[in-house]
Amino acid sequence: MTPQEIQLGIEQYGPWFYPFEFGGGLRTTAIVPPSVTDIFDTRLRMVEGAVGNYFGQRERGLECLDIGCHEGFYSLAMARRGMLVTGLDAREENLGRARFVAKAMGIDRVEYRQGRVETLAADRNRQYPLTLFLGVLYHVEDPMLCLRQVAAVTGEMCLIETQVVDEIEGSTEWGSREWLRPYHGILALIDETGEFDAGGRETGVTPMATCPSPKALRFMLRQAGFRRIEQIPPHEGAYEQHARGKRVVYAAWK
Template identity: 40%
Template sequence: MSDDALEARCLARSWFYPFRLASGAVTRCYLADEVAGIHATRRQMLHEAVLAHFGAGDAPGRERRAIDLACHEGWFAQQVAALGFATLGVDARAEHVDDARLVAEACGARGLTFRQADVHALSADAAGRFELVLCLGLLYHLENPVGALRTAHALTAPGGLCVIETQVAPNLAGPLDYGHHTFVKPMMGSFAIVDETDETHGPETSTTGICLVPSLAALLWILRKVGFAEAHVLPPPADAYEQLRYGKRVMVAATA
């Protein structure tokens, strides 16, 4: 397909993300303006986290690898590829993989590969390990978020970085009778159950419909329990999208 035909195909429709194509034209975003601001905030926070962990530029003679779990249209995969990472984007939906390949070509992006895969079907034995693992906008659409975080840890190379961005639920903590009032266990966090069973056809929803949304305390505790050495919440910029600014969504950096 010619460059002009690629661009025309991308500009003829709306996208979840505002892609800047090779010509400089920008695709239409189908989100409302007050919601679309989330993209700029997440891009800035991700960029700052990657530079803080890896520094600017590539290590001499070393190619760093990144994987974007549930990559959707591949916008964040393009962001980290532009920072010098050889990047694999995976998504459970075949149409997302097709879209990601199409728009990456139209953007002139390099160092990118996309394939269809569910996060729970990935393994380090098959895929290898990556210096950078992205898990953005995924956890709160899953019925097994703990399993997904185990996979993310398994895919993160020693000394590598995993960046998680998610909606978070209110926390519930305190003592819990555990079979008898004399045997009490502390609650380490909580999950909220969200029903997306009538929305699984949507491009930004769960594939199963049962969603467990972690509280921030639960997320940080689980990250350490599945093997990450350290995890901390990234500070949002002053002009951040409101959900991140007020802590209803968070971006967390976890190191292996």
């Protein structure tokens, strides 16, 4: 694409969620406030570190599925590392932007498909050695269904990034006042009707969101079929939510 075509695309597809650099002074400006844009690089560093540590030399040609890929920020990052990437998102309007960015950057190791995580296993019907599930879990209304679907298409390793709510420890009666069962974490129900009705491109496919506590996330990952789960520690200078443990990145292996 010529610089003029790229500039036109930047204008036509805007507003943008992510900051993309095309070279020659051509770039998109993210709509998120400057105080929040650090989140993109923090996630990237945490994800790339975990991927590099585990796959090492196998990264080149590795197949990766980026679930809830939005404008393709992390799909492109994986493609730049030599992977063959499929980006999947429920919103065609996000995928149109993602396709434009990949084309403008001349990256052809990535393809984008419309689809929902809720029906992933039937739609894809195959496994990818690496799956990314970043910034999506806390937007969906049925996190357990979604994690089962993600696990079904994961061949080896999945990286999950999500907001988490404060833990609530406790137990409940279970059949009799004498029988108690401990909580294995909690799910908070969050109303995203405002963003959803305003046409926000980041919410789930329904306005009801559920956000897990850390314990709930680990419990659900095990129930979904992941056998080993590790939390990726935030680095020095990480985005404030990651640094405070309000957002977490987990690596989960089948």
